[in-house]
Amino acid sequence: MGFPRIVVNAKLYAEATGPGARRLLDACATQPGTALAPPLTELANLARYGRSVPLFAQHVDGLAAGVGTGFVTAAMAKQAGAMGTLLNHAEHKLKPADLKASLASAQAAGLWTLLCADSLAETRKLAKFKPTAIAIEPPELIGGNVSVTSADPAIVADAVAAVRDMAPDTLVLCGAGVKTGRDVKAARKLGAHGVLLASGVVKARDPLAALRDLASGL
Numbered sequence: 001m002g003f004p005r006i007v008v009n010a011k012l013y014a015e016a017t018g019p020g021a022r023r024l025l026d027a028c029a030t031q032p033g034t035a036l037a038p039p040l041t042e043l044a045n046l047a048r049y050g051r052s053v054p055l056f057a058q059h060v061d062g063l064a065a066g067v068g069t070g071f072v073t074a075a076m077a078k079q080a081g082a083m084g085t086l087l088n089h090a091e092h093k094l095k096p097a098d099l100k101a102s103l104a105s106a107q108a109a110g111l112w113t114l115l116c117a118d119s120l121a122e123t124r125k126l127a128k129f130k131p132t133a134i135a136i137e138p139p140e141l142i143g144g145n146v147s148v149t150s151a152d153p154a155i156v157a158d159a160v161a162a163v164r165d166m167a168p169d170t171l172v173l174c175g176a177g178v179k180t181g182r183d184v185k186a187a188r189k190l191g192a193h194g195v196l197l198a199s200g201v202v203k204a205r206d207p208l209a210a211l212r213d214l215a216s217g218l
């Protein structure tokens with residue numbers, strides 16, 4: 001299975017728990033190439049529910065099994081059903097040492113690693129780690145209605161170029177404000193492999209219709 005082109009980060013939205021989580025997974029299942037990063041507490045339930053949608057943990061820590069109250073290991077996330085993990089999201093920034101440890105654990109567990117960068121400078125720093133993918137997401141656009149692809153297309157194109165130079169095997173996604181197929185199309189035109197988004201699907205009145213529209217831009 002190739003790395004997804006649409007990654008839906010369900011954050012801690014209330015719409016993404018219980019039956020809402022299954023509804024989101026059902027919607028993702030209709031669009032091949034779509035992955036879901038549910039709240040961590042929903043991961044195992046959704047994996048059992050099936051639907052062959054790649055699941056991402058929203059975060060993993062760089063700890064081994066043993067002591068570590070309140071943390072989650074990469075191996076445990078994988079065991080719960082994750083195929084990949086987000087790391088360093090703007091809402092869950094990691095100190096460099098913690099990021100390195102989380103990344104190493106995720107890589108050792110065989111998880112796809114999707115690192116979030118809030119700037120071009122951070123994209124360059126993260127490219128050195130050669131993760132599976134980097135998502136460029138300007139924090140000020142997160143949760144808004146203006147897509148990064150319209151508000152700041154240059155940051156997407158520049159991130160793509162920087163990563164191509166530094167880590168040619170690392171894919172680039174873009175996110176923040178992405179809502180429509182037009183935004184996805186623009187992302188692809190700018191050289192991105194795909195998009196990382198949240199509210200455009202999770203908060204949509206009809207997540208399935210939102211995903212259909214997004215996928216039309218691929």
Ligand code: G3P
Nearest residue numbers: 142143176177197198199
């Ligand atoms: O991880 C995706 C996210 O930060 C973007 O959020 O709501 O702007 O799609 P949103």
